[in-house]
Amino acid sequence: MADTITADMIIHDVVSRYPATVKVFHGHGLPCTACAVGSRESVAQGARTHRFTPEKLDQIVKDLNAVINGEPVSVAPKKAPVGRGVPLTMANSAADRKIKQVIAIMSGKGGVGKSLVTGLLAVSLRRQGQRVGVLDGDITGPSIARMFGTKGQPTKSPNGGIEPLVSKGGIKIMSMNMFLERESDPVVWRGPMVSSAIKQFYSDVDWGELDYLLVDLPPGTSDAPMTVMQALPVDGVVIVSSPQMLATMIVMKCINMVRQLKGLIVGVVENMAYFETPNGERYEIFGPSNGTELVSMTGAPLLGHLPIDPSLTTLCDSGRVEEYYAEAYEELAGNFVNTLKIKR
Ligand SMILES: Nc1ncnc2c1ncn2[C@@H]1O[C@H](COP(=O)(O)OP(=O)(O)OP(=O)(O)O)[C@@H](O)[C@H]1O
Ligand SMILES: [Mg+2]
Structure with missing residues (x-):
């Protein structure tokens, strides 16, 4: 030009x-x-x-x-107006930002609990009084709206943007689910369409003032998460893993991808780390914890060590994730906030 x-x-x-x-x-x-x-x-x-x-x-x-x-x-x-209409990278200073931190939640492998960790991290942060939004970046496999039980379609906001749906606890949510006639309808889109939907979820949605916008990424290290990472001004990435050798190997791919994109790894979360019986006995069902290994691989802190809790499945399936409370998630949110304070 x-x-x-x-x-x-x-x-x-x-x-x-x-x-x-x-x-x-x-x-x-x-x-x-x-x-x-x-x-x-x-x-x-x-x-x-x-x-x-x-x-x-x-x-x-x-x-x-x-x-x-x-x-x-x-x-x-x-x-x-930063936060809608203008990407954060174009903001003049941190003070101009309406959305203070955009954090992506990533895992190399599907089904390790990325969406669940995103949802529960949002819930704990909200309980601590933070202003939180969740952008479901998994356009073809959205799961956030269902977890929070948000019903209905987003409406137009007074200043022409899209009003996000708000959960019972006050978390702002935007997910592709909200635009489907039936929840089971498939979204058969290719990369460029996914990319433009993500950008709109970020720019055209009236998020208002937020302390954290958590972005639930699609699984893997291929095209789909890459598209999201590149479409949004992500400030940091949280990596979710589970205690399996295979998962550790896959985490390395995640780390390399974040490094290639010159991103910041805020920390690692080890999900499904153990199962605790009502008598307090702990069983490491998926093998011994590899938390220490993850820390040395990433150079980032282990933010959480989360148990397997069968009650979570029922709560998530019935849109009641906000009713869940466990010390491990409160600790996760505390570590997350403190780590970001140090890194900034
Ligand atoms: N700590 C846990 N305890 C019990 N159930 C869990 C736990 N973590 C995840 N789950 C369950 O495992 C399933 C997969 O989790 P989730 O959808 O969060 O994974 P994901 O990594 O987002 O998957 P995908 O890669 O498909 O997006 C869900 O049914 C979820 O409720
Ligand atoms: Mg998911």
Whole structure:
């Protein structure tokens, strides 16, 4: 792109290349078109949509060029609403962020309890008074909405975004499930469509102010989780594993993927680590813990060592995950918050 902005340039390209222009768009009353992710209109088309006169369009273009050259502009450049419409990476400072931390939950292997850990971590954080959202990044195999028992379809929010559904405990949730007519309907989408849905879940949803947005990733280290990781401004990753050699080997793939994407591993969670009988006897059903090994492999702390609890299955299946309470999850949430404090 040349260093002159013209009216026929696509807004997305302009704001991606010159983040400072977001404020000019906003100053001129083009809030939705300053959406770097969603908007594919040209500056002129955006102005037309908002019924601006050709003179006003000229002024916008003039100001866009002024701001990239460090010259004064004709409008007070308002701050862009970070958290919806503008990716976090474009925020000026941490203080500008409406969503303070975007954390992805990942596992190399399916079925180790990623979604469950995401859900229960959200519940514990919420109990501690944090403002929490859960973005179900598993577009083709969504499970978060069911776990929380959120019913109905998301509505339009007053400022034109999508209103997330809110759980009984006050956790904001967005999941592909909410858009399916029947929960059992398959979502047979390929990578690019999944990617654009994820971006919309992030940018077009009115998350409001959040301390944590937890993103439940699809299983594996292939295309699907990669798409999500690259579509969102993820601040850190929590890796979920279970105590099996195979799982350890697969965790290494996870770690390598995060490293390749230059991401930060916040910590590791060992799920299904043991089963405790009512008399307090512990059985390591899936083999001895490999927590220490995980710590040395990742260089990140072991945030949680979670037991197998059969009551969880019933609660999750009936949408009552928020009724669950166990010390191990409160500890997990505490460690998570403290680790992020240190890393920041
Ligand atoms: N600690 C646990 N105790 C009892 N049941 C558990 C535990 N962890 C997970 N489960 C159960 O195991 C099943 C798989 O868990 P979950 O869906 O969270 O895994 P996942 O890693 O998200 O799977 P996928 O890779 O398919 O997304 C669920 O039925 C869940 O309720
Ligand atoms: Mg899952």
